[in-house]
Amino acid sequence: MFSEKFLLADRVLQVAPSPTLAVNAKAKALRAAGADILNFSVGEPDLPTPAHVCAAGKKAIDDGRTRYTPAAGIVELREAVCAKLRGEQGWEYTPDDVQISCGGKHGLYNIFQAVLNSGDEVLIPAPYWVSYPPMVQLAGGTPVIVPLKQENRFDIEPAALARHATTKTKAIILNSPSNPTGAVYSQAALAEVAKMAYEEGWLVVTDDMYEELFYGEGRVPHILHADSRLKEQTVLSNGVSKSFAMTGWRIGYSVGPREIIRAMNKIQSQSTSNPAAPSQYAALAALTGPQDFPRQLRDAFIPRRAYFVEALESIDGVSCVAPMGAFYVFPNFSSYYGKSYNDKVIDGSVALADYFLSEAQVASVPGAAFGADAFIRFSFATSMATIEQGMGRIKQALAALR
Numbered sequence: 551m552f553s554e555k556f557l558l559a560d561r562v563l564q565v566a567p568s569p570t571l572a573v574n575a576k577a578k579a580l581r582a583a584g585a586d587i588l589n590f591s592v593g594e595p596d597l598p599t600p601a602h603v604c605a606a607g608k609k610a611i612d613d614g615r616t617r618y619t620p621a622a623g624i625v626e627l628r629e630a631v632c633a634k635l636r637g638e639q640g641w642e643y644t645p646d647d648v649q650i651s652c653g654g655k656h657g658l659y660n661i662f663q664a665v666l667n668s669g670d671e672v673l674i675p676a677p678y679w680v681s682y683p684p685m686v687q688l689a690g691g692t693p694v695i696v697p698l699k700q701e702n703r704f705d706i707e708p709a710a711l712a713r714h715a716t717t718k719t720k721a722i723i724l725n726s727p728s729n730p731t732g733a734v735y736s737q738a739a740l741a742e743v744a745k746m747a748y749e750e751g752w753l754v755v756t757d758d759m760y761e762e763l764f765y766g767e768g769r770v771p772h773i774l775h776a777d778s779r780l781k782e783q784t785v786l787s788n789g790v791s792k793s794f795a796m797t798g799w800r801i802g803y804s805v806g807p808r809e810i811i812r813a814m815n816k817i818q819s820q821s822t823s824n825p826a827a828p829s830q831y832a833a834l835a836a837l838t839g840p841q842d843f844p845r846q847l848r849d850a851f852i853p854r855r856a857y858f859v860e861a862l863e864s865i866d867g868v869s870c871v872a873p874m875g876a877f878y879v880f881p882n883f884s885s886y887y888g889k890s891y892n893d894k895v896i897d898g899s900v901a902l903a904d905y906f907l908s909e910a911q912v913a914s915v916p917g918a919a920f921g922a923d924a925f926i927r928f929s930f931a932t933s934m935a936t937i938e939q940g941m942g943r944i945k946q947a948l949a950a951l952r
């Protein structure tokens with residue numbers, strides 16, 4: 551037999567498989583065996599894609615829009631992205647500054663492929679979205695994890711960034727509202743990060759996927775409002791997956807300096823060619839049609855978020871920062887670590903999530919997957935009844951630990 555080392559590239563071997571997969575596989579197996587699993591592990595809205603968006607996708611197929619498009623995506627959609635950014639944020643971009651990709655995730659992948667050289671370091675605040683470190687590694691870069699604090703409501707911390715920066719720092723990734731914490735970075739902290747990024751010449755990548763799902767007033771603070779000079783060294787990543795419940799259509803977009811977008815288009819033209827044409831027309835309908843859907847989605851999440859946070863905080867030894875955006879709660883369960891059940895010690899988030907799954911039929915994602923082992927992520931993109939039932943089971947399961 552050939553060894554794995556012989557068969558596979560080093561770049562694949564250095565990337566760890568996601569710890570979420572173990573829980574997911576087990577949840578599926580338990581469900582198949584007839585268990586009544588309550589699933590809080592999903593990372594997508596529980597509403598269907600709006601009807602007018604589906605209709606636009608179907609019409610695109612009927613109209614024969616079933617062929618290759620430009621590698622960067624159809625110009626109408628890139629124009630719609632520019633119009634959105636101009637109207638909502640006052641930022642001027644042209645279609646040449648925009649790439650449409652196969653989901654926001656692939657846009658981020660293209661960005662790192664386009665800008666990183668071997669050894670370049672990327673500052674990644676933790677808890678982080680699971681895919682950032684492997685994406686950086688697959689592009690030859692080195693992820694540098696910068697821990698954020700629960701006491702500070704997971705706000706971005708300029709001093710911590712400064713401590714982790716080196717002469718090799720090439721880029722920083724900002725994700726506000728954050729998956730998994732739901733944190734929204736404060737304007738004051740962003741202003742300091744902006745100053746640092748400008749002075750040090752870091753490329754700023756903002757993952758704005760949850761910008762529409764904000765539980766505060768007005769719009770989410772953004773680093774480009776802190777210092778508009780940063781526009782020359784910032785790439786925005788966004789998409790329609792979360793805001794329009796379109797995860798399966800696979801449409802995202804990146805916006806930034808033309809040279810970077812051009813390089814990303816080169817990569818896309820040699821890899822996926824372009825995102826699916828009908829999906830691009832559906833996304834065009836999402837961005838140019840009625841804009842009430844994201845608001846509806848947000849309004850549906852408000853009571854679930856309130857209930858979830860309060861129920862978690864009422865449990866002895868559990869603390870949970872109220873998320874200011876997205877649809878996840880990220881409670882700290884570390885005071886339960888070291889306890890055991892049937893002689894099995896709960897030694898961290900993977901063991902606790904596993905315990906919740908097997909003993910309480912509750913599927914969740916261990917914080918270890920996000921670089922924060924004290925926590926577990928629960929999605930509230932699920933019904934209120936499921937949340938109520940799930941909370942009852944979690945309380946009972948925690949009480950059974952000795």
Ligand SMILES: *Cc1c(COP(=O)(O)O)cnc(C)c1O
Nearest residue numbers: 653654655679729759789791802
């Ligand atoms: C869901 C998500 C994405 C990407 O979504 P796509 O489905 O690829 O469009 C990017 N960043 C974060 C933080 C996400 O949660």
